[in-house]
Amino acid sequence: MQHVDIAIAVLGAFALAWLADLVSGRRGLFATSLVSGVAAIAGWFLAVRVFGVSTMSQWTWVLWSLAASALALGGFFLFRSKR
DSSP: OTTHHHHHHHHHHHHHHHHHHHHHTSSOHHHHHHHHHHHHHHHHHIIIIISOOOOTTSSHHHHHHHHHHHHHHHHHHHHSOOO
């Protein structure tokens, strides 16, 4: 039960990527997973290392991670090429 928060963050980021891929019309799960995963890591880094709003023993960083993932996926679909 020690790493449940990490597992929830990983599964949440993948679920957001899967939902974004499903909504966009199945264009590529790998690309959305990559964007979501990198943004989730960036959200963790901002919450824990930069702003110091939480530690790894708290659950706030998971929310930051998922929020960053959702924002990055929104930006990905907003600014990607439509060829």
